[in-house]
Structures are given as C-alpha cells and as structure tokens.
Amino acid sequence: MRYxxxxxxxxxxxxxxxxxxxxxxxxxxxxxxxxxxxxxxxKMSPGEREWxxxxxxxxxxxxxxYFRWLEKAFHGDFGISYKYxxxxxxxxxxxxxxxxxxxxxxxxxxxxxxxxLGVFCACREDxxxxxxxxxxxVVTGCIPEFWLALVLIxxxxxxxxxxxGSGAYTVGGEAGAADxxxxxxxxxxxxxxxxxxxxxxxxxxxxxxxxxxxxxxxAKAKGLKGGSVLFGHCLRNMFPSYLGMMAISxxxxxxxxxxxxxxxxxxxxxxxxxxxxxxxxxxxLMLLCMLSGIVVMVCNIAAQAVNGRIDPRTGM
Numbered sequence: 340m341r342y343x344x345x346x347x348x349x350x351x352x353x354x355x356x357x358x359x360x361x362x363x364x365x366x367x368x369x370x371x372x373x374x375x376x377x378x379x380x381x382k383m384s385p386g387e388r389e390w391x392x393x394x395x396x397x398x399x400x401x402x403x404x405y406f407r408w409l410e411k412a413f414h415g416d417f418g419i420s421y422k423y424x425x426x427x428x429x430x431x432x433x434x435x436x437x438x439x440x441x442x443x444x445x446x447x448x449x450x451x452x453x454x455x456l457g458v459f460c461a462c463r464e465d466x467x468x469x470x471x472x473x474x475x476x477v478v479t480g481c482i483p484e485f486w487l488a489l490v491l492i493x494x495x496x497x498x499x500x501x502x503x504g505s506g507a508y509t510v511g512g513e514a515g516a517a518d519x520x521x522x523x524x525x526x527x528x529x530x531x532x533x534x535x536x537x538x539x540x541x542x543x544x545x546x547x548x549x550x551x552x553x554x555x556x557x558a559k560a561k562g563l564k565g566g567s568v569l570f571g572h573c574l575r576n577m578f579p580s581y582l583g584m585m586a587i588s589x590x591x592x593x594x595x596x597x598x599x600x601x602x603x604x605x606x607x608x609x610x611x612x613x614x615x616x617x618x619x620x621x622x623x624l625m626l627l628c629m630l631s632g633i634v635v636m637v638c639n640i641a642a643q644a645v646n647g648r649i650d651p652r653t654g655m
Contacts (some may be wrong), residue, residue, distance in 0.1 A: 345640060351604065352636055355631070357412075360628045361405045364621055370399060371619035375422035375603045395421070404488040404506065408625070431630070437507050438607035441604030442596040445530035449592060450585055453536055457542025458574070464547060476536030484533045484595055491525050505604040526603045533595055539587065545580060549573040587642035590631065590635040 372380045372391055383391065392398040396407065408418065456472065463469045495503045496504030503522050542632065549555070550573050558572060597609030604610065608627060615624035 340562065349640065353633065355627070356632045357409065357629060360625055361408065361621075362401060362622055364616075364619075365401050365404075367616075367619070369619040371395070371421060371621055374618035375424075393507075400500050405446055409623075413465075417434055417626045420615075420623040421620045422618050422623070427626045430623060431611065431626060433613050434607050437605065438455055438596060438600065438609065440591055441526055441530065441600070441605065441607060444523070445527055445534075445596060446562050446585075446592050448527070448588070449534045449538060450581075450588075452531065452540035453542055454581070456535070456539040457546060460539070460543040461546035461550065473540070476540060480536040480540075482533070484598045485602050487532060488525070488529045488599055491528060492603070495525060507606050524540055525628060526599045529599050529602075530592065534588075534592055538584070541584060542577075542581065545577045547575055549577050586638050589638040593631065593634065593644050 370380060372383075372388070375395060376391060379653065380388070380391075389398065396398065396404060399407075415428075417427045419425060420430045423430050427539070429639070460469045460472055492504040495502045502524055504525065507522050508518050509522075519563075555573065596607070597612060600607040601613045608630075611623065612627045612631075614620065615627060620639030
C-alpha cells in the first residue's frame with residue numbers, strides 16, 4: 340500500500356509539474372515564432388503570422404494546447420524543437436551524454452573528496468589544519484558558481500592560455516579523449532569547488548557526533564585505538580546517512596552543473612535549457628523541465644528509502 344501511495348504522488352507531481360511549466364512558459368514575454376522562423380517573422384503579414392501560429396499549434400487556447408501535448412506525450416511524441424527543427428527528444432539525446440559526463444564526474448569527485456576531507460578534519464578537530472580548512476572551505480562555498488567560472492576562464496584560458504574556456508571539444512576533435520579532458524578540467528573544477536566543502540563539513544560534523552557517543556567511549560575504554568574505532572565503527576555507522584545525503588544532493592549538483600554549462604558554453608542540458616527558455620522553444624523546454632523534475636523526484640524517493648532503512652520511523 341505504501342508503494343502504491345508513493346507511485347500515486349509521483350504521477351500526480353509529474354502531472355502538476357507539466358501543467359505549471361506549460362502555462363508559465365506561455366505567459367512569459369517573447370515570440371515563439373522567432374525561434375522557428377527567425378528574422379522572417381518581422382516581415383510577415385497578419386495573415387501569414389496567423390497561418391504560422393496555426394501550423395505550430397499556437398493559435399488554440401492554452402488549455403487546448405496543453406491537453407493536446409499531454410495526449411501526444413503519453414504516446415512518446417513530445418513535439419519538435421522550434422529552433423532545431425527536429426524532435427525535441429532527439430535534440431536532448433544528442434546533449435545528455437555531455438551533461439552525464441560532467442555532472443557524473445563532478446558528483447563522484449565531490450562525494451569522494453568530501454568523505455576524505457571530512458574524515459581528515461574530524462580526526463584533527465580544532466587543530467590548525469582543521470581550522471584553516473574550515474575557513475577556506477567556508478569562503479569557497481560562498482563563491483557563486485558563475486563568478487568562479489568567469490575567474491577561472493580569465494586566468495587559465497585568457498591570460499595563461501593553458502586550457503580552453505568553452506565547449507566540450509575542439510571543432511573536429513570529437514573523438515579525441517585528451518581534447519575532451521582538457522575541455523572538462525575548468526567546468527569540473529567549478530562544480531567540485533562550489534560543492535565540496537558543504538558536504539565535507541556535513542561529513543565532519545556527522546563523524547564528530549558519532550565519535551561522541553557512548554559506544555565509542557566504551558570501545559576506547561576497552562583499549563581500542565582511535566583509528567580502529569573511527570574506521571571500524573564510526574565511519575561504518577555514519578555511511579548509511581551519507582548514502583541518503585548523496586541521493587538527495589543530486590538535484591543540488593545537477594543545478595550547479597546547468598549553471599556551469601551555460602557559462603562555459605558547454606553543449607549539455609543546461610545550455611539547452613537556457614536556449615529553450617530564451618527562444619521560447621516550448622516543446623524542448625517542456626521536455627527538459629519534465630526530465631529534470633523526474634530526476635529530482637526519483638532522488639528524493641531514493642533518499643526517503645535509504646532513510647527508511649536507517650530509521651523505520653521516517654518511512655512513509
């Protein structure tokens with residue numbers, strides 16, 4: 340019964356998300372015909388404009404447009420992209436790999452390094468190394484991602500000319516692994532630096548809280564060394580909570596990845612979302628919002644499942 344209830348809320352949330360995005364996108368200022376026809380829109384007569392809107396299905400009331408889109412979406416037809424003149428799903432399919440590469444690597448690095456850094460600081464609580472790392476981490480965690488990206492581009496791409504400042508690869512170098520790695524370094528650095536300390540600090544505090552519990556004092560009284568207690572008991576007991584934190588943090592890192600993609604002109608879903616909103620590419624924007632929303636909801640459900648395993652009282 341619990342899983343049926345979750346499924347119901349999941350489907351209801353997707354439906355409400357689609358309705359809100361559909362209506363809000365059409366209330367925003369701008370002309371979707373410009374996305375499809377370009378500068379020719381300015382030379383269109385009223386009759387030609389009416390024909391163009393009717394061709395794209397924009398002449399009907401918004402409610403009619405929405406239910407028509409919903410009916411087609413149930414059959415896997417999400418419409419065409421006005422800007423790219425092809426199926427919106429195909430456009431996303433050509434970009435999603437880049438976002439998975441950047442976001443996936445960023446996610447693994449953030450949580451791998453956060454675990455190491457959090458353990459290091461917890462072992463040296465209130466010592467000089469811990470204090471310095473805490474202060475530096477607070478500063479880096481407060482720097483906006485777009486500003487940090489611009490600074491790194493200015494230093495390493497403009498002045499030093501060591502690394503490329505935009506794109507996912509050099510034109511004609513799509514198959515070159517080394518070229519792709521060079522283009523990933525700066526965007527990946529921004530994703531990691533922007534999120535690392537936030538999660539490292541949470542690991543540090545969770546470990547310190549665990550190390551203050553009675554079973555740790557009892558283990559130390561029995562003669563166990565601090566390292567064996569930390570890695571054999573504290574870290575193991577904290578790890579389920581860490582997995583739940585990883586699950587619920589996916590939307591946080593995904594949103595940061597989208598911002599980084601826009602600044603670096605990285606051809607991923609973030610850049611695509613910005614373009615679709617800017618050019619009123621309704622079908623593409625709808626599919627991107629739905630895809631991102633589903634990822635967020637699935638991650639929240641996964642986090643609830645992990646927390647329910649840890650503490651059954653939190654289960655739905």
